[in-house]
Amino acid sequence: MHEDTHLLADTVKKAAREAGALLAKGYSGIDRVTFERKGASDFVTHYDQSAERLIIDYIRQHFPAVGFLGEESGASPAHNSNVTVIIDPLDGTNNFLHGVPFFSVSIAVEQNNELIMGAVYHPLLDELIWAEKGQGAYLNDYRLICPSACPLTEMLVATCLPYHGKGDCDLSIRQQAAIMPHVSGIRSPGSAALEIAYVALGRFDAFWSQGAKLEWWDVAAGILIAQEVGLMVTDIQGQAAPSCLENSLLIAPSQSHQQLHSLLDKA
Template structure:
């Protein structure tokens, strides 16, 4: 394992231990609203600090971008860690056991290392640039489905961007009639990890942040898939609109999304 990936896994496990212990003691979880339909808990913050401490102990000069504390500048700008300490906070606070720790590392602007850790299932999804993707050490691959017929797609409702609801549900409806089924599980990181592992055939969502998707993007690419924005470009980390799948399925998803985009979702 790459030494920086090893540190990322160690940091993810440290955060996961805090999260899984707290999940069994819901009375000690303190929740506040940080934005419209956007929850944060004391456990998000504790898990985030555990990750930052682990990274800074090993690489004190690296930069860090994290969901809760924002940007932590370092003297070495070539290395940037992108952290979501608890992706699926709403599931966590409601007692639904589906959430993950997401950590990615960019080197000179390119995704280089990634880990997504599901502490409830004990599943560690990892990827290193050019080295493929693994689940608990075993190689994983994107499912190479030929089209949407018989496929299962993952998605997320635009709960922070409800002004896009009409466009989103038109996209959903167009694809739903072609697929075997759709899944909305509440963790973008795990949705992307599941695409990489071949558990679902594709994934699309509106209005995400870089820490939601960075690790999952590298996992999908290293597992043989593609990740784009809604027009097939590479602006998803800025727009927050993301599609991930095999080449053929992604092409089908983009074709079904296109008629419903409008100007704001075409960027």
């Protein structure tokens, strides 16, 4: 990879940590965090907005030409650059609002519409899960290896669930009903970026989502991390085109992926 790409990756990781420190400080506050309603079951806090501004300003200091796609600020076009930084400054806002300690900073980088870097940071645990295309995936400085597939009956599977005003509840219920009798557990802790990264870490055995309404900034960083550790990443139909993966996603070791795909296909 080009030297500038490594420098951009280091800058992204530092930006994620800086934004995470801001979120951790807000989370530790005694008072309940105030928020605004963007839409049905869609909330934004001062911390979402401040963390995104921090990330953009920090990266722009070092790479002024790159473009940005942020959950809060929208798209900012690049200037003579084919690089776009994709930001979810607080993935798991609802958890953050309720004092649930499961949220993350998620930053991905695309070059010519191809993912080349991803970082997901859990500030409360100081865990940075990251990857560069062709260079593997890491937890802080420890290189990850692909988790082994386990029998369906031993699998702990993560998912994102739809809820009020967001997603297809009926489809999600059918998919859960298809999987539940075959696995040891299903979890929906509330941060898609972290859930996907946790599959790369082996903490979850797989991740799927279709009924929930996800956006590209929710999943882009996690997708590259999963790919770089050697997991199979497709939509529910088994296709790997990145353009469709935010709305339909299945991530698992190859053997488990085939088994889960067969179950979900019946739903």
